Amino acid sequence: MPSQGHTVELGRDVPLKLDCGVKLGAFTVAYQTYGRLNEQKSNAVLVCHALSGDQYVASTHPLTGKPGWWHILVGPGRPLDPERFFIICANVLGGCMGTTGPASINPETGKPYGLTFPVITIADMVRAQAMLLDHLGVPDLFCVIGGSMGGMQTLQWAAMYPERVYTAIPIACAARHSAQNIAFHEVGRQAIMADPEWRAGEYSLHNTTPRAGLAVARMAAHITYLSEAALRRKFGRKLQNRSAFTYGFDADFEVESYLRHQGITFVERFDANSYLYITRAMDYFDMSADHGALANVFANTKVRFCLVSFTSDWLFTTWEMREIVHALNAAAADVSFVEIETDKGHDAFLLDEPELHATLSGFLNAAAERRGVAPAASP
Amino acid sequence: MNVGAGARTDLTRADVRRPSDIRVDLQMIADMIKPESRVLDIGCGDGQLLRYLVQTRNVVGRGIELSQAGVNASVAQGLSVVQGDADSDLSDYPTQAFDYVVLSQTLQATRNPRRVVSELVRIGRKAIISFPNFGYWKVRWRLLTDGRMPRTGALDYEWHETPNIHLCTILDFVDLCDTLGARVERRISMTSGGRTSLVQRSLHVANLFGEQAVFLVSRQQPQPAR
Numbered sequence: 001m002p003s004q005g006h007t008v009e010l011g012r013d014v015p016l017k018l019d020c021g022v023k024l025g026a027f028t029v030a031y032q033t034y035g036r037l038n039e040q041k042s043n044a045v046l047v048c049h050a051l052s053g054d055q056y057v058a059s060t061h062p063l064t065g066k067p068g069w070w071h072i073l074v075g076p077g078r079p080l081d082p083e084r085f086f087i088i089c090a091n092v093l094g095g096c097m098g099t100t101g102p103a104s105i106n107p108e109t110g111k112p113y114g115l116t117f118p119v120i121t122i123a124d125m126v127r128a129q130a131m132l133l134d135h136l137g138v139p140d141l142f143c144v145i146g147g148s149m150g151g152m153q154t155l156q157w158a159a160m161y162p163e164r165v166y167t168a169i170p171i172a173c174a175a176r177h178s179a180q181n182i183a184f185h186e187v188g189r190q191a192i193m194a195d196p197e198w199r200a201g202e203y204s205l206h207n208t209t210p211r212a213g214l215a216v217a218r219m220a221a222h223i224t225y226l227s228e229a230a231l232r233r234k235f236g237r238k239l240q241n242r243s244a245f246t247y248g249f250d251a252d253f254e255v256e257s258y259l260r261h262q263g264i265t266f267v268e269r270f271d272a273n274s275y276l277y278i279t280r281a282m283d284y285f286d287m288s289a290d291h292g293a294l295a296n297v298f299a300n301t302k303v304r305f306c307l308v309s310f311t312s313d314w315l316f317t318t319w320e321m322r323e324i325v326h327a328l329n330a331a332a333a334d335v336s337f338v339e340i341e342t343d344k345g346h347d348a349f350l351l352d353e354p355e356l357h358a359t360l361s362g363f364l365n366a367a368a369e370r371r372g373v374a375p376a377a378s379p
Numbered sequence: 380m381n382v383g384a385g386a387r388t389d390l391t392r393a394d395v396r397r398p399s400d401i402r403v404d405l406q407m408i409a410d411m412i413k414p415e416s417r418v419l420d421i422g423c424g425d426g427q428l429l430r431y432l433v434q435t436r437n438v439v440g441r442g443i444e445l446s447q448a449g450v451n452a453s454v455a456q457g458l459s460v461v462q463g464d465a466d467s468d469l470s471d472y473p474t475q476a477f478d479y480v481v482l483s484q485t486l487q488a489t490r491n492p493r494r495v496v497s498e499l500v501r502i503g504r505k506a507i508i509s510f511p512n513f514g515y516w517k518v519r520w521r522l523l524t525d526g527r528m529p530r531t532g533a534l535d536y537e538w539h540e541t542p543n544i545h546l547c548t549i550l551d552f553v554d555l556c557d558t559l560g561a562r563v564e565r566r567i568s569m570t571s572g573g574r575t576s577l578v579q580r581s582l583h584v585a586n587l588f589g590e591q592a593v594f595l596v597s598r599q600q601p602q603p604a605r
Binding site: 304306322325326329330331332334335336337338339340341355358359361362363365366367369 | 439441447450451453454455456457458459460461462463468471472473476
């Protein structure tokens with residue numbers, strides 16, 4: 001689908017003050033846009049991507065050649081239709097698809113940042129996105145939406161810039177990263193750092209990458225995106241192109257082969273240090289840490305929320321989403337909450353779930369009507 | 380029914396059901412609600428009443444529904460509804476957060492009706508509660524003549540599969556309101572045909588001839604100190 005890829009340099013005049021205390025001046029944000037901002041500037045939608053996502057929400061990925069990661073929801077005739085909305089998706093701060101991150105060149109040294117890149121938070125990512133909106137002349141967002149880490153950014157947007165958010169749709173996320181999720185992230189980071197090719201984060205200076213470590217990190221993480229039921233349904237104990245065990249450590253089982261493939265392909269498109277930084281940002285995420293009770297974060301909010309969880313998601317459980325709903329109820333906020341029945345686990349938010357489609361269409365249409373955003377012209 | 384221009388545009392996003400086609404008891408509840416008010420509908424089902432209120436009364440509507448299918452259907456129509464339980468989730472809401480809190484045909488299925496009613500009058504300036512009247516003469520007659528748990532139009536379940544675990548009569552409900560210090564502002568009881576006129580006057584007559592009842596209740600304002 002037609003889209004425009006852009007990069008912009010931000011923070012040169014007013015640097016971005018990061019949570020860690022560092023002031024980041026002159027950084028790049030890479031983003032895609034779809035559709036046009038209307039005259040009233042009332043139809044902007046910010047799509048926030050997940051840990052391993054990027055700005056190619058609805059356009060072919062330049063490295064993998066695969067369709068956009070949310071082309072099911074973003075596109076003509078879809079719930080987020082560029083005929084109706086001006087859709088923006090930016091690579092997060094710390095990412096590796098064009099926005100400044102640890103793989104970028106530090107202008108002060110002329111060398112890649114590596115581990116000298118400041119540790120960033122979800123709030124820092126959102127601050128960078130807000131600067132992008134300023135640059136684009138977008139005063140406020142009709143909607144901010146995202147799943148997983150994108151959902152965290154969505155919540156952060158609603159908390160930090162409530163006056164710039166009309167509706168917020170956090171999907172399959174939580175208001176704080178759980179101990180179990182931090183534990184899985186730590187496994188991934190240790191896998192990367194244990195790879196001798198990681199070279200204390202300076203692998204690019206040695207023209208190498210910690211491929212094995214990053215692949216293992218991805219494999220471990222990928223298990224958490226699925227569910228036991230989905231693994232059983234898709235793979236069971238089926239063998240991979242063979243009729244008997246090899247009595248060795250080759251990928252005898254289909255599920256092993258699948259995971260190895262996930263690991264290997266991920267290495268082709270993702271930077272290992274970015275993986276360290278972004279998982280860290282998720283680990284640090286805890287919305288109630290600064291504000292006390294979660295309900296206080298959203299006190300008197302005018303933002304209209306629609307939360308979605310999936311029954312078999314054990315990474316970001318319905319229980320965690322419901323905790324946010326309780327807090328929003330206590331704040332007397334306008335909130336909808338839908339739990340969708342599926343065995344596809346956390347990954348369900350990226351897949352073709354008709355009920356997700358129906359929920360988002362209903363919620364977005366009603367909100368757009370209320371805000372007077374004209375519907376897409378019929379073809 | 381003649382719908383206003385505002386309501387007509389809303390119909391495009393709703394489904395084929397016209398807003399006038401709502402259950403007679405829901406219509407009665409709707410008639411108690413002032414336009415432009417804030418309404419929480421507890422046990423909102425697929426959002427029939429909420430949608431009607433949003434379209435014809437221009438209310439700010441919220442819903443709670445136990446069944447996921449009901450929640451999903453409501454949200455897909457653009458209503459603000461969360462999955463939740465009247466017994467456990469009302470304590471989240473701030474005091475007097477709504478002008479009206481509606482509990483339609485749900486009280487008898489709650490685990491702790493007394494606590495639910497006290498929460499309703501805390502959260503809402505007014506609570507509208509409808510329930511099947513177990514004092515209805517047909518219920519009494521069936522039990523008397525058959526000697527078995529009565530089944531009627533409003534209570535059409537076998538005893539072992541009914542979700543209605545806390546049935547009460549109109550008199551019982553009035554007693555509960557007294558106990559909680561809640562003021563009954565209006566009471567409507569309906570015959571099975573949906574008629575209301577004959578049975579209003581005496582509480583005991585209403586308790587005998589009303590198959591269902593709708594109450595408008597509010598928290599007793601404390602008397603100002605002298």
